[in-house]
Amino acid sequence: MTISDVSKKYGISQDTLRYYEKIGVIPPVNRNESGLRDYTEEDCGWVELAACMRSAGLPLDALTEYVRLSREGDTTIPERRQLLLEQKERLMIQLKAIQETLERLDYKISRYDKAMETGRLVWD
Amino acid sequence: MTISDVSKKYGISQDTLRYYEKIGVIPPVNRNESGLRDYTEEDCGWVELAACMRSAGLPLDALTEYVRLSREGDTTIPERRQLLLEQKERLMIQLKAIQETLERLDYKISRYDKAMETGRLVWD
C-alpha cells in the first residue's frame, strides 16, 4: 500500500504518517526498491493502532514508548502492560470529566430551550 | 477572594486565571481599591464553569464566544443554545472515541496479563 492509500484509509495526512514514523509512533515502514514507503499489513496495523489511540487523546510520547518497548522483545512485557494501565487510568479520568460536562451541558441546554419560549433566561 | 485563593480552589494557576480573563474566557473580574483582583461569587462561578468545560477539552475560543454572547443579553439566547449544542456534539464524539479505546486497552491489557504468566505474547 502506498502512503496515499494509507492516508485515505485511516484519515491521517501523509505528512502526519511520515512524522509518526520519524518520531517512532509507528515502527519504520517497509520500502520498495526505489525507497518509497510500501505499507505492509503489519505497518497498517500500527497506523490503525496509532489512529485509535490518538483519537482518544493519548500523547505521542506514550505511543512512541510503547512502540520502542515492543521492538525490544518479550522482556519488556511488564513495562508495556504498566504503560497501558497508566494510559487506561488517564482515559477513565477523561471519560468522567466528559460525562460530567455533558450532563452540565444538557442541563444548560434544557434551560435555554425553556428560555427560547419566554425570551429570557433565569439565573444563568 | 484573592487570585491565590481562586487558584487553589479550582486548581488553575494564577497565570492561567489572568490569561483567561485577558482573552475573555471569563468576564472581567472585580477589583479592590488598589486594583488587585477580588473575585466575587459570580466571578468564581465563571471560573468554575471554565474549569469544568476545559477539563472536558472544550476549546478556549468556544468559551470566549459563550461569554461574549452572555454579556450581550437575552437576544443572544438562540446563539448560545446553538453553541452549547455544537460543543455537546463534539463531546459525544470524543466520549465514543474514548470508550472504544478503553475497550481496546482492556483487551490488550488482558493479553498482557496472560503474557505475564507465560513470558511471551502471542499475535500482538
Next chain:
DNA sequence: ATAACATCTGGAGTTCACTCTAAGTCAAGA
C-alpha cells in the same frame, strides 16, 4: 521604616502535534 512577600502588566518563551515548504528523485504517459 524596612524587609519579605503578593499581585500587577506586557510581552516573550514553551510544549504539543501537526503542517507546510523547498529542493530533489522516480515512474508513467504524450
Next chain:
DNA sequence: TCTTGACTTAGAGTGAACTCCAGATGTTAT
C-alpha cells in the same frame, strides 16, 4: 525526451494553551 504527478528528505512555520519573566506596585510583619 519531456512533462506531469507522486513521493522523498530536512527543516521551518503554525495554532492552541499555557507558562514564565521583568519590572513595577501593593500589603503585611517586625
